[in-house]
Amino acid sequence: MTSAIQVVDLRKTFGRTKALDGLDLEVDTGEIHGFLGPNGAGKSTTIRILLGLMRADSGAVSLLGGDPRRDVETLHRRLSYVPGDVALWPNLSGGEVIDLLGNLRGGLDERRRAELLERFALDPTKKSRTYSKGNRQKVALVAALSSDVELLILDEPTSGLDPLMEAVFREAVRDFRDGGGTVLLSSHILGEVESLCDRVSIIREGRNVESGTLSQLRHLARTTVGAGLERPVAETDLADLSGVVDLVITDHELHCTVETAHLGALLERLGRHGIRTLTSAPPTLEELFMEQYRTPEVAGPR
Amino acid sequence: MTGLSGTASLLRLAARRDRVLIPTSALALVVVVAGSAQATVALYPDESAALAPLRAVLANPALTALYGPITSESLDSFATFKTILTGAVFLCLLAYVVVRRHTRTEEEEGRLELLGAGAIGRRAPLAAAVLLGTAAVLGTALLTMVGAIAAGLDRTGSVALGVSWIVMGLTWVGVTAVAAQLTETARGTAGFALGALALAYLLRALGDVAADDSPLHLLTWLSPLGWGEKVAPYGANRFWLLAVGLVAYAALLVGAFVLQSRRDLGAGILPSRVGPARGRLHSSLALTLRLARGTLAGWFVAFVVLGAVVGSLAGNVQSFLDSPETADLLRKMGGSDGSIVDTFFATEIHVAAVAAAALGISLVTRLRTEETAGRAEAVLATAVPRRRWALEHLVVAMAGTAVLMACLGVVAGALDSGRTGDVAGSIGRLSGAALSTLPAVWVCIAVAAVLIGVAPRFTGVSWAVLIAFFTLGEFGDLLGLPSVVSGLSPFAHLPSLPGGETAVGASLVLLGVAALCAAVGLEGLRRRDLPFG
Ligand SMILES: Nc1ncnc2c1ncn2[C@@H]1O[C@H](COP(=O)(O)OP(=O)(O)OP(=O)(O)O)[C@@H](O)[C@H]1O
Ligand SMILES: [Mg+2]
Numbered sequence: 029m030t031s032a033i034q035v036v037d038l039r040k041t042f043g044r045t046k047a048l049d050g051l052d053l054e055v056d057t058g059e060i061h062g063f064l065g066p067n068g069a070g071k072s073t074t075i076r077i078l079l080g081l082m083r084a085d086s087g088a089v090s091l092l093g094g095d096p097r098r099d100v101e102t103l104h105r106r107l108s109y110v111p112g113d114v115a116l117w118p119n120l121s122g123g124e125v126i127d128l129l130g131n132l133r134g135g136l137d138e139r140r141r142a143e144l145l146e147r148f149a150l151d152p153t154k155k156s157r158t159y160s161k162g163n164r165q166k167v168a169l170v171a172a173l174s175s176d177v178e179l180l181i182l183d184e185p186t187s188g189l190d191p192l193m194e195a196v197f198r199e200a201v202r203d204f205r206d207g208g209g210t211v212l213l214s215s216h217i218l219g220e221v222e223s224l225c226d227r228v229s230i231i232r233e234g235r236n237v238e239s240g241t242l243s244q245l246r247h248l249a250r251t252t253v254g255a256g257l258e259r260p261v262a263e264t265d266l267a268d269l270s271g272v273v274d275l276v277i278t279d280h281e282l283h284c285t286v287e288t289a290h291l292g293a294l295l296e297r298l299g300r301h302g303i304r305t306l307t308s309a310p311p312t313l314e315e316l317f318m319e320q321y322r323t324p325e326v327a328g329p330r
Numbered sequence: 331m332t333g334l335s336g337t338a339s340l341l342r343l344a345a346r347r348d349r350v351l352i353p354t355s356a357l358a359l360v361v362v363v364a365g366s367a368q369a370t371v372a373l374y375p376d377e378s379a380a381l382a383p384l385r386a387v388l389a390n391p392a393l394t395a396l397y398g399p400i401t402s403e404s405l406d407s408f409a410t411f412k413t414i415l416t417g418a419v420f421l422c423l424l425a426y427v428v429v430r431r432h433t434r435t436e437e438e439e440g441r442l443e444l445l446g447a448g449a450i451g452r453r454a455p456l457a458a459a460v461l462l463g464t465a466a467v468l469g470t471a472l473l474t475m476v477g478a479i480a481a482g483l484d485r486t487g488s489v490a491l492g493v494s495w496i497v498m499g500l501t502w503v504g505v506t507a508v509a510a511q512l513t514e515t516a517r518g519t520a521g522f523a524l525g526a527l528a529l530a531y532l533l534r535a536l537g538d539v540a541a542d543d544s545p546l547h548l549l550t551w552l553s554p555l556g557w558g559e560k561v562a563p564y565g566a567n568r569f570w571l572l573a574v575g576l577v578a579y580a581a582l583l584v585g586a587f588v589l590q591s592r593r594d595l596g597a598g599i600l601p602s603r604v605g606p607a608r609g610r611l612h613s614s615l616a617l618t619l620r621l622a623r624g625t626l627a628g629w630f631v632a633f634v635v636l637g638a639v640v641g642s643l644a645g646n647v648q649s650f651l652d653s654p655e656t657a658d659l660l661r662k663m664g665g666s667d668g669s670i671v672d673t674f675f676a677t678e679i680h681v682a683a684v685a686a687a688a689l690g691i692s693l694v695t696r697l698r699t700e701e702t703a704g705r706a707e708a709v710l711a712t713a714v715p716r717r718r719w720a721l722e723h724l725v726v727a728m729a730g731t732a733v734l735m736a737c738l739g740v741v742a743g744a745l746d747s748g749r750t751g752d753v754a755g756s757i758g759r760l761s762g763a764a765l766s767t768l769p770a771v772w773v774c775i776a777v778a779a780v781l782i783g784v785a786p787r788f789t790g791v792s793w794a795v796l797i798a799f800f801t802l803g804e805f806g807d808l809l810g811l812p813s814v815v816s817g818l819s820p821f822a823h824l825p826s827l828p829g830g831e832t833a834v835g836a837s838l839v840l841l842g843v844a845a846l847c848a849a850v851g852l853e854g855l856r857r858r859d860l861p862f863g
Contacts, residue, residue, distance in 0.1 A: 042863075079711050082859040101713050109711035115704035117621065121605025128611040132712035153604040157515065168708070181711075 031090070032057045032179055032210040033078065038087035040073055040234075047073045048084070049234035055212050060205050062221040062228035063214040066321040070234040071214045072112065075183050078212075079109060092179060105134045108172035112184035112214075114164040116156035122167045123152030129171040141174040147196045162188035173200050180204060180211045186220060198224055218313045230320045237320050242313075249311040249319055250285040253294065257282060258302030265301075269293055280304075336450035340458035344432045348462065355424045356470040363413045363491075364477035370409035371482060377405045384408045395535040396639065401565025406483045410491065410564060418495050418558055419531065421470055422502035425463045426523045429506040432459035435516040437596055456590055460507055460583060467499030487564035497575030498558035502527065504582025505554075511589035514598040530555045554578060614714045615722045622693055626730050629689050630737065633682070637738040640678045641745025641760070644671050671749075672829030675742070675760060680824060682738055683767035684800045686731040687774035691792050693727035694778050698789040701861050710860065720855050724779055724848055731771045739764030763827035769840035770820035774799060776847035783854025786862045 033055035040048040048070045055061040063071055076082040077089060080096040080103075089096055094103045116125050130136030145152055148166045159167065165188050172180060186197050194217075201211055201224060215221050221228060222242060229239035238245055250273070257280050266272055271287035272294060286294050288310070295303075311319075345352075374380030381403055388411055389400055398415045401407045433456055436442045442455055475492030479485055502523070509522035530553040537550030538559075550556035554575070561571045589599050611617050697720055700706040710716055739761030747756040778792035785791075799819040806816025816822050820840050825833040 076707075076859075079707075081707060081710060081861075083857070100715050104711060104713040107711075109708075111704065111707055111711075113704055115708070117617075117705060119624075120609070120611075120620075121607065123607040124605060124609030124611065127609030128617060129708065129712060131609075131612045132614060132709065132714050134713055152607045155603065155605050157517075158602060 030057045031055060032092060033061075033212060034088075034090040035074065035078075036088040038074065038077065038089065039085045040070075040077065040082065041085060047234055048077075048087075051087070051231060051234055052236050053229055054239075055210060056227075057210050058205065058208060059226040060201065060211040060213060060224050062225035063212055063231075064216075064221065064228055064317065064320075065231040065237075069231045071231065072183055073234075074231075075109075075181055075212070075214065078181065079104075106177055107179040107181060108133065108175045108177045109181045110165070110168045110172045110183065110185040112187065114161075114168040116159070116164055116167060118155065118157035120156055121153050122150060122156060122159060122163070125156060125167050126152065126171045126174070129168075130175055133175045133177070135176065136171070136174045137176055141170065144170045144174055144200065147200070148193060160188070162190065162193065165189060166193065169197065169200075173204060178209055180209060180213075182211065183214045184216060185213075186215070186217060194220065218317060222313055230317070232321065245316060245320075246311060247288045249288060249316045251288045251291050251311060252285050252307075252309040253283070253291070254305075254307040255282045255298055255303055256280055256305035257298065258304055261298070261301045266294075266297060269297060333451035333453040334457055335454060336448070337454040337457045337461070340432075340450065340454050341461050344428075344458050344462045345465075348428060348431075348466075352424070352428065352462075352466045352469070355420070356466070356473055359417050359420060359470055360473045360477040363410065363417050363474050364481040366413055367406070367409040367478060367483055368481040371405060374405060380405060381408070390642070390645075391539045393639075393643075394538050398534070398559045399538050401562040404484075404564055406487055407564040409483070410478070414491060414494065414563060415555070415559060417474070418498040418555065419527070421467060421495055421499040422527055422555075424470070425467050425499050425502040426506045426527070428466055429459045429463040429503055430510055430516060430519050430523065432462065433507070434510040434513075434519045438514065438516050440596075442595065453587060453590065456507060456510075456586060459510075460503055460586075463503040463506070464500060467496060467503060471495040471499060484564055486567055490561050490563035490567040490569060493569055493572050494558040494561035494563055497561065497571055498555055500575055500579040501554040501557075501582070504579045504586065507586035508582050508589065511586055511593060512599050514596065514602050518598065518600075518603075527555075529553075534559055614709060614719050615726075617709070618696075618719075618722045618726050621696060622726055622730065625689070625692065626733075629730075629734055633686075633734045633738045634741050636678075636682060637741030638745055640675065640682075640738075641742035642748075644674065644746045645749045669829060673826075675746075675763060675828055676826045676830065678742075679735075679738070679760075679764050679767060679827070680804070680821060682764070683735065683771050683824070684796070684804075684821065686734050686767075687771045687796055687799075688793075689734065690727045690731040690771055690775040691778045691796060693730055694723055694775050695782065695789050695792060697723050697779075697855070698782050698786055701786070704861070706860060716860070717852055717856050720779075720783075720852050724775070724852070727775050728768075728772050731775070732765070732768055735764040735768060735771070736761055759828045766827050766832070766837065767821075767824055769837045769844060770799075770803075770824050772844040773820040773840055773847065776844040776851065779851030780847045780854070781851075783851035783856075783858070786858070 031054055033053060035051060035053040038048050038051040038053075039046075051070065051074060053063070053074065063074070065071055073082065077084050078091055078096055080100050083097065092103055092106055096103060116122075120128070126141065127136070130141070148170060150163060150166045150170060154163075156164070156167070165185060169185060172182075180201070182201075186194055189197060198220065201213070205211060213221075213224065225242070227239065227241050228245065230237045230245075238248060250271075260279055261277060261282060263275060263277060266275065269290065271290035272284050273286075275284040276282070282298070284294075291308070295306075374384075384405075385400070385403065385408070388408060394400075397412050400411060436455065471492040474495060475488050478488035478491055505526050506519070506523045509519045509526070512522055513519060533553035534550045534556035537547055537553070537556060540546035540549070550559065557571050557574050557578075561568050593599055611620060697706070700709070706719075709719060740757055742764075743757030743760035744753065746760065747753040750756050774792075774796055777795055778789070781789050781792050799821055801819075802811070802816045803819035803821025803824075806813075806819065806822060813822075820843070823833065823836040823840060825831060825836070
């Protein structure tokens with residue numbers, strides 16, 4: 029499988045702020061790749077470097093097989109970008125902006141443009157000045173999705189969309205992927221990430237924390253376990269097991285959380301004490317991300 | 331329910347927010363009117379000897395169109411000739427700013443919604459804005475009246491001056507109050523209120539310059555600015571026109587409140603304007619031109635008018651020379667080798683060049699505005715290379731200023747041909763002179779480009795640089811600065827054209843500096859992060 033985006037050991041400082049500190053990112057061709065991380069983690073900075081808008085201090089970047097700073101014109105004909113904070117020219121109508129951005133990219137698909145306007149229920153004759161935040165995002169999305177490109181780079185593109193429009197957005201992005209396109213999607217909306225992304229990369233403070241499919245990530249996260257046992261168990265009985273934390277033992281009852289990878293070992297050990305009841309809750313997506321987002325210092329006892 | 335509850339607290343709030351704007355504007359107007367009147371009076375200790383030459387300069391259609399007719403053959407009238415109508419226009423602008431700011435702008439930005447939820451009546455915001463605007467107009471007019479009397483001008487005439495300003499200013503309080511009800515945007519309000527002001531100015535100008543026996547004379551009476559003008563301070567002193575102004579003021583306010591009661595909060599009486607569903611912009615250059623369109627059109631009109639005024643004044647300058655003292659004075663101020671008329675042209679053209687440079691800077695600094703607004707990112711993420719995008723803005727700024735200067739020269743030349751009798755010659759001489767200033771104008775634009783490319787946070791400094799260039803270039807010699815210092819200004823190296831020697835060498839050096847700065851700016855912009863900081 030080929031990579032649409034390949035970033036290795038990317039570094040970027042703004043004055044004294046280390047925005048990127050050795051970031052790696054790999055997006056395969058044909059996938060929807062979620063790009064996640066807490067505020068200020070460096071997502072937008074990475075995207076701007078990918079677009080050649082900013083220059084990295086060091087590191088290697090390859091975009092659609094080219095160099096984002098050298099091959100601007102050819103690369104940008106092959107991708108569309110939707111920024112998080114969509115700013116439009118107040119005097120132009122939405123339709124004018126869509127056509128302008130499409131033309132600057134090398135033309136748009138008329139049929140798709142009409143269809144997207146319809147699906148997003150966007151009135152293209154209104155002046156940009158009068159659009160709400162969600163409608164401004166729709167303008168940028170219609171322009172991006174109706175261009176004939178291979179790669180979509182979306183930086184929090186749906187923060188202003190209502191749930192109905194969010195569904196339209198997901199459908200359109202899936203259609204794009206099914207047509208062979210690649211998507212890099214930065215988002216804070218977990219439902220969106222869960223329903224759309226084939227793989228995700230989580231970054232924090234300019235460094236990778238995790239990347240993989242959601243089920244791989246789930247595997248890394250902790251499962252909550254509660255067990256009622258026939259024979260009492262002591263904390264020392266479990267001391268040699270790795271990945272078990274927050275252990276609370278009251279006589280015949282046990283509660284803990286365990287890294288999902290070590291769940292099997294824990295159950296096996298508890299089996300020796302005779303399991304009478306067992307509850308086990310896999311991590312919710314929220315828990316999963318909270319855990320990854322939290323900086324070690326702030327994480328505190330669980 | 332009167333819907334007025336809370337007016338007093340809103341008024342206090344609004345007055346607090348405008349506590350700098352209103353007093354400084356009022357003070358500036360008083361100082362300009364009283365100060366310039368006093369200076370004029372001081373220049374002519376012998377009143378009877380002054381009247382004839384002054385009249386020769388002032389009584390011509392171009393100046394009448396700009397400033398209104400002379401109200402009487404008196405020094406007081408001459409001394410306030412240029413300031414009464416222009417001051418009144420500024421007073422109208424103040425009234426408009428105050429009223430718009432506390433009505434439609436607040437509403438558009440959603441702040442009135444917050445207020446509306448409290449114990450504030452529906453009519454209170456408009457009432458508070460109108461009261462504040464009215465107070466600003468009355469205060470300024472009264473202060474100016476007192477200032478004029480203190481400057482030694484005729485008492486009755488000074489009271490009439492105050493009345494004339496009250497008529498015009500209060501009418502614009504009313505006009506803006508109505509305009510704020512019409513559209514849902516503050517920009518729309520600006521369009522109606524300022525459009526009405528421009529129309530009023532134009533109507534009275536047409537009426538004023540019409541021949542005595544022409545019915546066009548009546549146009550002045552259609553204009554609220556005309557009513558104020560017809561008060562004729564230091565002349566006929568028609569105080570009764572105050573009644574006309576007050577009736578208009580009351581009628582407009584009633585209209586505004588009725589319109590307000592017929593619309594929803596946040597909405598306008600008129601349907602909001604829509605644009606085309608399809609776009610016709612195919613390139614970044616088309617976008618740049620589209621963004622510059624409105625500004626360029628406005629400046630174009632201003633430069634045509636300026637050219638017309640300068641061109642038609644030349645004849646008066648000639649006749650002015652019959653008075654030897656003034657000729658001497660002018661020669662001291664200009665210092666050109668050519669005739670006094672040429673000196674006059676050269677001076678006006680250099681001032682116009684500074685104005686053109688201001689336009690150029692405002693056009694090229696759009697690069698930075700687009701960047702900070704986040705719109706540059708959208709364009710540069712498409713197939714538009716950054717260098718081309720920047721170059722196009724630069725070229726539009728430089729070409730725009732060239733077109734303006736050329737049109738100034740052509741219009742001035744065409745009108746001056748009435749004096750010289752040689753159409754082609756006059757146009758050629760004056761457009762050549764106007765275009766000869768371009769190297770200095772372009773240096774200013776290129777300096778702004780350097781800041782945008784290399785020190786984007788300091789883009790605003792380009793305005794300070796322009797002011798410094800202007801001051802050094804125009805007043806450097808007067809201030810007795812060494813030529814090394816005043817020579818820092820590109821304007822100091824311009825040839826004194828028409829009439830003087832052309833300065834090919836200096837112009838080439840300026841062009842070189844402009845090209846170098848532009849290149850440095852473009853390269854800096856190409857290398858740096860975007861958006862920056
Ligand atoms: N132009 C800039 N100048 C200075 N600092 C910057 C600049 N752009 C980003 N930063 C800093 O770099 C860090 C990363 O910012 P970035 O915008 O990439 O975060 P993000 O992951 O997109 O966050 P969010 O989720 O809030 O959008 C932040 O600390 C930010 O303050
Ligand atoms: Mg961001």
